[in-house]
Amino acid sequence: MYAVETQNLIKRYGKTHALKGLDFTVNPKEIMVLLGPNGSGKTTLLLILATILKPTSGTAKVMGLDVAKQPTKIRQILGISFQEARGFWRHKPAEILHFHAAICGVPKSERDAKIEEIMKGLELWDARNKLFMHLSGGQTKRLEVSKLLIQRPRFAIFDEPSSQVDLRGKRKIWGEIHKLRDEGSTILVATNEVREAEYLADRVTVLDQGKSVVCDTVRNLKDKIAGGDVVELLLEPGPNNTEELREELNKIEGTVNLVASGENQYRAHVSIAEAWVPKMTSLCYERKARLLSVRVTEPSLDDVFLHFTGKALETTTNA
Amino acid sequence: MHDIIRLVWFDLKHELRPPIWIIMEWITFTIQLGIYGALISQLVTGISNYQQFYAIGFIVMMTFGVGSHTGRHFVEHAHEGRLPYLLSLPISRSKLFLSIALQGGIELALMISVPLAITLALIGNFTFISVIGAIATLFILGFGVAGLMLGLSFIAFKSTDIYTAITVGLSSIIIRFSTVLYPLMFLPPSYAPIALLSPLTYGADLVRLLLGFDPNILLDPIYAVAVLTALAVSTLGLGMLLLQRLVEGVKSA
Numbered sequence: 015m016y017a018v019e020t021q022n023l024i025k026r027y028g029k030t031h032a033l034k035g036l037d038f039t040v041n042p043k044e045i046m047v048l049l050g051p052n053g054s055g056k057t058t059l060l061l062i063l064a065t066i067l068k069p070t071s072g073t074a075k076v077m078g079l080d081v082a083k084q085p086t087k088i089r090q091i092l093g094i095s096f097q098e099a100r101g102f103w104r105h106k107p108a109e110i111l112h113f114h115a116a117i118c119g120v121p122k123s124e125r126d127a128k129i130e131e132i133m134k135g136l137e138l139w140d141a142r143n144k145l146f147m148h149l150s151g152g153q154t155k156r157l158e159v160s161k162l163l164i165q166r167p168r169f170a171i172f173d174e175p176s177s178q179v180d181l182r183g184k185r186k187i188w189g190e191i192h193k194l195r196d197e198g199s200t201i202l203v204a205t206n207e208v209r210e211a212e213y214l215a216d217r218v219t220v221l222d223q224g225k226s227v228v229c230d231t232v233r234n235l236k237d238k239i240a241g242g243d244v245v246e247l248l249l250e251p252g253p254n255n256t257e258e259l260r261e262e263l264n265k266i267e268g269t270v271n272l273v274a275s276g277e278n279q280y281r282a283h284v285s286i287a288e289a290w291v292p293k294m295t296s297l298c299y300e301r302k303a304r305l306l307s308v309r310v311t312e313p314s315l316d317d318v319f320l321h322f323t324g325k326a327l328e329t330t331t332n333a
Numbered sequence: 334m335h336d337i338i339r340l341v342w343f344d345l346k347h348e349l350r351p352p353i354w355i356i357m358e359w360i361t362f363t364i365q366l367g368i369y370g371a372l373i374s375q376l377v378t379g380i381s382n383y384q385q386f387y388a389i390g391f392i393v394m395m396t397f398g399v400g401s402h403t404g405r406h407f408v409e410h411a412h413e414g415r416l417p418y419l420l421s422l423p424i425s426r427s428k429l430f431l432s433i434a435l436q437g438g439i440e441l442a443l444m445i446s447v448p449l450a451i452t453l454a455l456i457g458n459f460t461f462i463s464v465i466g467a468i469a470t471l472f473i474l475g476f477g478v479a480g481l482m483l484g485l486s487f488i489a490f491k492s493t494d495i496y497t498a499i500t501v502g503l504s505s506i507i508i509r510f511s512t513v514l515y516p517l518m519f520l521p522p523s524y525a526p527i528a529l530l531s532p533l534t535y536g537a538d539l540v541r542l543l544l545g546f547d548p549n550i551l552l553d554p555i556y557a558v559a560v561l562t563a564l565a566v567s568t569l570g571l572g573m574l575l576l577q578r579l580v581e582g583v584k585s586a
Contacts, residue, residue, distance in 0.1 A: 066420045090423040100418040104347045113343045117336055117422055 404482020
């Protein structure tokens with residue numbers, strides 16, 4: 015059984031179609047990252063799964079429970095960290111977390127210790143008695159994430175968990191999300207940050223205009239781009255480094271393009287560098303051409319997004 | 334029940350620390366009754382104890398104000414982004430709705446406690462049962478108004494401007510075209526039928542009857558009880574139904 019499953023899920027806001035027949039699954043105990051620019055339907059999907067929005071049509075199930083028919087049961091196993099921290103302006107972080115922990119059923123005996131541990135871990139402890147309205151953007155985001163880390167739900171949803179947070183904070187949040195997954199939670203993360211997706215994802219679903227374009231592991235997605243890996247070769251000058259060798263390199267399976275990029279230098283666009291490089295080294299060995307250096311560059315998830323949607327992810331107007 | 338109390342207290346405690354707005358309401362009531370009520374009662378000749386009549390009318394207006402505030406509070410939840418969070422919590426929509434209603438009820442109890450005590454001291458002649466009856470009437474009226482405003486608050490998800498215009502306009506009509514400040518029998522024939530459409534008419538007249546005012550200038554109490562109960566049940570029921578069926582946090586945020 016999938017932890018999350020949607021079938022032909024449609025959500026309309028008036029004439030706007032946010033989700034256009036989305037089929038989507040998440041396996042138990044995995045981190046699924048939804049990658050897409052704003053307006054791609056990520057947040058809408060998260061809010062439907064969190065039973066905050068109602069689907070226009072289609073089905074969505076969380077741990078086998080239907081979002082339309084059993085919303086209260088779903089909310090008992092689910093937690094959501096919103097894209098923007100939802101303000102109780104005159105409350106303090108510590109009391110917000112105490113309230114959240116209590117209402118989510120964290121035993122009273124464990125609350126204080128858990129809250130202290132998570133607040134210290136995310137460097138919020140010193141701000142625990144500040145008013146919410148006086149927190150910085152990064153602090154409100156950490157507070158939002160802290161709610162789930164204290165709750166530790168079976169199914170955790172993070173909407174852009176590290177936006178507005180500095181790099182050090184990002185790494186702490188990502189580490190905590192991994193820890194949550196390792197403890198057995200199923201995690202769904204929506205982001206338009208490539209680095210976040212690469213760091214977190216067990217699998218990635220690329221969403222564009224309310225539809226799932228492709229879903230796979232990061233590795234497989236990158237490998238699906240023909241010529242996505244770039245291998246740069248530097249050969250020792252010598253008699254064996256000939257035009258014939260260049261042609262033979264070009265014929266290696268998986269080579270999309272190979273050009274001379276300088277004297278004794280070649281740049282090859284290949285599909286799967288891990289498979290191509292051993293064949294290339296064997297060939298050079300056979301032809302007695304000595305390799306001085308090999309540099310492999312793999313495509314980023316932005317390239318993956320570009321490949322599958324024809325659009326650049328990080329240059330799209332994201333909000 | 335624990336969850337409902339937690340939700341209510343989480344929000345309410347900040348309104349009570351310090352409870353300035355409640356104290357200001359008490360001071361307003363005291364000044365209004367002590368100065369305006371005392372002076373106007375000398376000018377009004379048709380009712381022997383107009384200051385007391387006015388005091389009850391003012392409490393009914395306060396009740397209406399708290400009820401309206403509950404509806405507006407819900408809209409604020411939506412516009413400040415708290416509603417999606419509340420909707421994501423592991424509680425049923427019914428419990429969430431009850432917590433909103435209960436918070437309104439507690440605010441009402443706090444708000445009218447001192448004004449009612451002053452009014453009872455002014456009237457002097459009452460029984461324990463009549464006081465309980467008057468308080469119950471005010472609560473039913475408060476829930477009815479809160480339900481009405483909660484029902485209307487769903488308009489705010491489409492347009493805040495329309496919601497504000499409707500509630501402000503409705504509030505002035507409901508108060509002015511009612512028996513809050515003057516008995517039905519004194520109203521001109523063109524106004525009287527309209528006053529019968531205002532829920533405040535039934536609330537004010539029933540409280541006055543319970544606290545010993547002349548029944549001849551008031552509405553039939555059975556009629557008043559029936560209208561107030563129907564109002565509270567129907568508007569709260571409608572509000573709960575709307576919350577369960579229609580509320581979508583993000584659209585409102």
